[in-house]
Amino acid sequence: MFILIVGILIVIAGFVLRNSYSNISRYATVFKIGGLVLIITGLLSSGIRQIDAGTIGVQSLFGKVSPQVLENGLNYVNPLAEVAIFDTKTQNYTMSAQTNEGEVKGDDAIRVLSADGLEVVIDLTVLYKIMSDKAPAIFKGIGSDYKDKIVRPITRTRIRDNAVYYDAVALYSKRRDEFQSRIYQTIDKDFKSRGLILEQLLIRNINLPESVKKTIESKINAEQDAQKMEFVLQKEKQEAERKRVEARGIADYQTIIALSLTDRQLQYESIKAQKELAASPNAKIVVLGGKGSVPLILNDK
Numbered sequence: 085m086f087i088l089i090v091g092i093l094i095v096i097a098g099f100v101l102r103n104s105y106s107n108i109s110r111y112a113t114v115f116k117i118g119g120l121v122l123i124i125t126g127l128l129s130s131g132i133r134q135i136d137a138g139t140i141g142v143q144s145l146f147g148k149v150s151p152q153v154l155e156n157g158l159n160y161v162n163p164l165a166e167v168a169i170f171d172t173k174t175q176n177y178t179m180s181a182q183t184n185e186g187e188v189k190g191d192d193a194i195r196v197l198s199a200d201g202l203e204v205v206i207d208l209t210v211l212y213k214i215m216s217d218k219a220p221a222i223f224k225g226i227g228s229d230y231k232d233k234i235v236r237p238i239t240r241t242r243i244r245d246n247a248v249y250y251d252a253v254a255l256y257s258k259r260r261d262e263f264q265s266r267i268y269q270t271i272d273k274d275f276k277s278r279g280l281i282l283e284q285l286l287i288r289n290i291n292l293p294e295s296v297k298k299t300i301e302s303k304i305n306a307e308q309d310a311q312k313m314e315f316v317l318q319k320e321k322q323e324a325e326r327k328r329v330e331a332r333g334i335a336d337y338q339t340i341i342a343l344s345l346t347d348r349q350l351q352y353e354s355i356k357a358q359k360e361l362a363a364s365p366n367a368k369i370v371v372l373g374g375k376g377s378v379p380l381i382l383n384d385k
Contacts, residue, residue, distance in 0.1 A: 131163040138173040140216050142223045149224045153216060168228055170219045174283060177235050178209045181291070187236075193291075194240050196247035202296060204252050207289040210239050210271075210282070218279030226278070234278050242270045256290050263287075 133154065135141045141154030145165040154167065161167060180186040181193035194206045212235060214222060226233055246267050250259055264287050272282040 131160050133159050133161055133167050135159060135169070139169050139171055140219055141167045141169055142220050143167045144223070149220050151220050153219050168223055170214055170222070170228070172213060172216055172219075174211055174213050175231070176209055176211050177231060177239070178207075178288075179236075179240070180207045180288065181205060182207075187231075194243050196244045198250055198252040198255060199248055200251045202252040202293055204247065204255055205291040206243060206247075206287060207291075208239065208243065209286040209288055210235060211284040211286070212275060212280050212282050215279050215281060222279045230278070230280070234275070234280065238274045238278075239271055242274065243267050246270065252292050252296055256292050256296075260287065260290065 133141060135154050135156050135158075137156050139156070141159065143150045143152075143154065143161050143165045145162055150165075154161070178186040179188070179192045179194055181191050183190055186192045194208060196204050196206060198204050214230070222230055246263065247255065249266075250263055254260075255263055264285060268282065268285045271285065275282045
């Protein structure tokens with residue numbers, strides 16, 4: 085556009101010099117030709133638009149939006165047309181209670197009421213992108229600020245609408261995944277009707293009232309104590325069973341020994357013991373009494 089303006093000025097200067105009586109009037113034709121060249125160059129260059137990777141362009145002329153999008157690379161358009169650039173890459177919108185963490189400065193977390201009437205604070209990140217072929221419709225019906233007009237209000241509204249079906253403790257623990265899946269489906273449907281694709285919905289944190297947190301902690305501690313006591317009882321039962329098995333084995337052994345011992349067996353074992361004692365250097369005199377026993381053995385050492 086700058087080249088075009090300079091060319092127009094040079095052409096005007098050429099016409100002015102033509103009507104003058106100065107010595108430079110003979111250069112008027114040069115000025116005109118040079119100005120025309122610059123005008124043509126300016127018209128050609130102003131109609132060339134570069135669209136970077138990951139973006140598309142939507143052109144409008146005097147308020148009329150073209151249904152055709154401009155793809156990556158160099159595109160030639162009407163020099164008078166305006167081109168709006170739309171990002172087609174994955175974008176994220178974070179709503180967090182932490183300062184300077186989300187799109188909006190300060191506390192921007194979503195506060196909802198659960199089924200039991202408690203206030204739950206949710207930190208959330210939305211991953212989305214626009215449909216390339218829907219960019220002209222988005223520009224015409226919504227504008228380039230679709231993030232604030234569509235992404236933010238729909239997400240916050242649908243989360244509040246679905247949170248009323250869950251108790252606060254359920255949202256925090258066992259039904260968290262179910263809640264996330266439910267709001268994903270509702271938000272995805274709304275996004276598609278507006279030309280957006282919901283890629284992922286991330287519930288980053290769920291904060292419960294302090295009283296509910298203490299109740300949950302007490303319950304968890306009680307469950308842990310119960311599990312510990314159950315483990316101790318199970319261990320004691322196993323130990324008692326082990327002792328019963330051991331006692332039964334000793335009793336069976338004693339029964340077998342009692343049935344297998346005879347007088348001859350006892351006499352034989354007695355003679356073997358006497359021989360061992362007689363061979364011992366510490367043995368002096370061994371006196372054995374009883375039926376069938378040897379009266380006396382002396383150590384000859």
